[in-house]
Amino acid sequence: MAQIFHRSTNTLSRLSIFGAVFIIGGLFTVGAILVRSPYVTNVGVPVPQPVLFSHKHHVGDDGIDCRYCHASVEVSAFAGMPATETCMHCHSQLFNDSPMLQPVTTSAATGLPIAWNRVYQLPDFVYFDHSIHVNKGVGCTTCHGQVDEMPLIQKATSLQMTWCLECHRDPARFVRPRDEVFSMTWQPPPDQAALGAKLVSEYHITSKTNCWTCHR
């Protein structure tokens, strides 16, 4: 009887069975990589702002403390955004005629606040409080990265739940002494394990991984 298929079909069918495993596995792998990539998380992608404000200049070059502008970070859930008056402390004198500063001077003149765009946007179903983290020894740079090296502000961490849980499951790896919280240069010492364990007990840090800790 005449053959329906050419001889090469054997190879093709074997290849397709073999290949299907890798194609399906590959698709899952690509998906898993994609959701962790900046394409989805926006890590390292600058967020456009109404003012060309450089954290690198203000924090890195001028050495202004985080709390000068984000004043409520130690006492409130929200770190706080500076009022235009805060900018004007200096800029009423410095560069006050620069066109780059024009949105700020306009805001100061009209009283309309500057509409900054949020960079660290948590979903509405996540409860987060800055003050508790800062007061228990979680440094600014732990989550926000080296802000003093960012000419344009951007996310340094993914904000994915795995990332939150990394610290919530084992805070000793990340906590630092309270007086180092606002330091831009603090690096975990070689004995972070010992230091972390000591701080965890000293600051009464209880690792909270209940669902309702964040999803209230």
Place this chain on the structure above:
Amino acid sequence: MAQEINNPTRAPVLAPGYTYRSVTDKISSIVLRGTPRGWYVGFAISFLLAMLLLFAMTYLLIAGIGVWGVNIPVGWGFAITNFVWWIGIGHAGTLISAILLLLRQPWRTSINRFAEAMTLFAVANAALFPILHLGRPYFAYWLFPYPDVMGVWPQFRSPLIWDLFAITTYGLVSLLFWYMGLVPDLATLRDRATKTPVKMFYGLLAMGWRGSVYHWRRYHKSYFLIAALATPLVVSVHSIVSFDFAVSIVPGWHTTIFPPYFVAGAIFSGFAMVLTLTIPLRAVYHLEDFVTMRHLNVMAKVMLASGLIVAYGYMMEFFTSWYSGNTFEQFMTLNRAFGPYAVLFWLMMLCNVVIPQALWLRRVRANVILLFVISILINVGMWVERLVIVVTSLSRDFLPSSWGMYAPTLWDWAVFIGTFGLFFALLFLFIRLLPMISMAEMRELVQETGAGEAH
């Protein structure tokens, strides 16, 4: 025929006078000859109903689960009832194909292919419901343990996760088993087809089967292996489904008898469905010589036996609720029998306990029409049983202040009726495109029973 009616137990599993060729001719001609007009009518009706399912599902997904009648306290309405019912129906297929194969029962041969197809389509329907009844069906994939970015795993202590594994395993093993069995038959169809596209269709599906001794040796080995793998599934899948109920603390659900009682119920309803489908099919396609009165008789007996186990389960539930001395259990039993849903309870008792007793009589087992009617009533009864279990327990549990009634909406009905459409549409396609009786195994049967000429 007269002798058959008098004594279906003695009827042969294959009518005499068949040869290898005539068996193959008869079964393959259903697939390879033209399509009868009745097929188009049947398929069109089923397809329309399947579209109703699609429509109802789309509306459900857009509008949300509020279009169904479910609410607190009755959060499980038709969806879980249908789920348990459909998955239960599948069990007969696996029992026939796997357990009866290992037990070398010759009467499985002409009904196993068909029953396996029924299993697959029933499981496909069943698998829809747990997903549809999630509040947020688009997160159904969270049930799978995959490396997610949330850093959490599914709750492995939850029966919902066990369900997922039980059903996917069941679906996959059933599909493999069904396809394995089909391969030699697909090769037969390939060889008998006259048109090139048809040849190519079956040729691709037959995966190069040549019928060499090596092929057969490996085929038999792997077929038995998969049968051995599928055998525990007959017991495990519905046991796990019953855990959805039994693991909770709701009166009427929190019962240790649930797993065996559910398994018996599954086989009971599954065989009823096999009969419901086989009886018209054998008449329409004139397959009385292959699916003989012996088959119907044996299936009726299995139905009777599993029905008795189900009846025993009911009795034990009553006994345990009385013997436990637990107020809530006792109330639950009384509420089932005399509460607002009492009609359903008595319908269930009538269909599942009283009517199957007729199967004790040989005259009833030999009457095709009566068997058909009884099998449909058992299907109805088993569906009602699941509704009774789901609804009566939830609507009146511990606190009278949190009681509430459940009534299905039009959308509940649309989804339920729609699943019949999907089931029958797939079944019609199966009958048209694939041999509904295993030709290879029938040829073996010709030899084993010595029905044909001497070899």
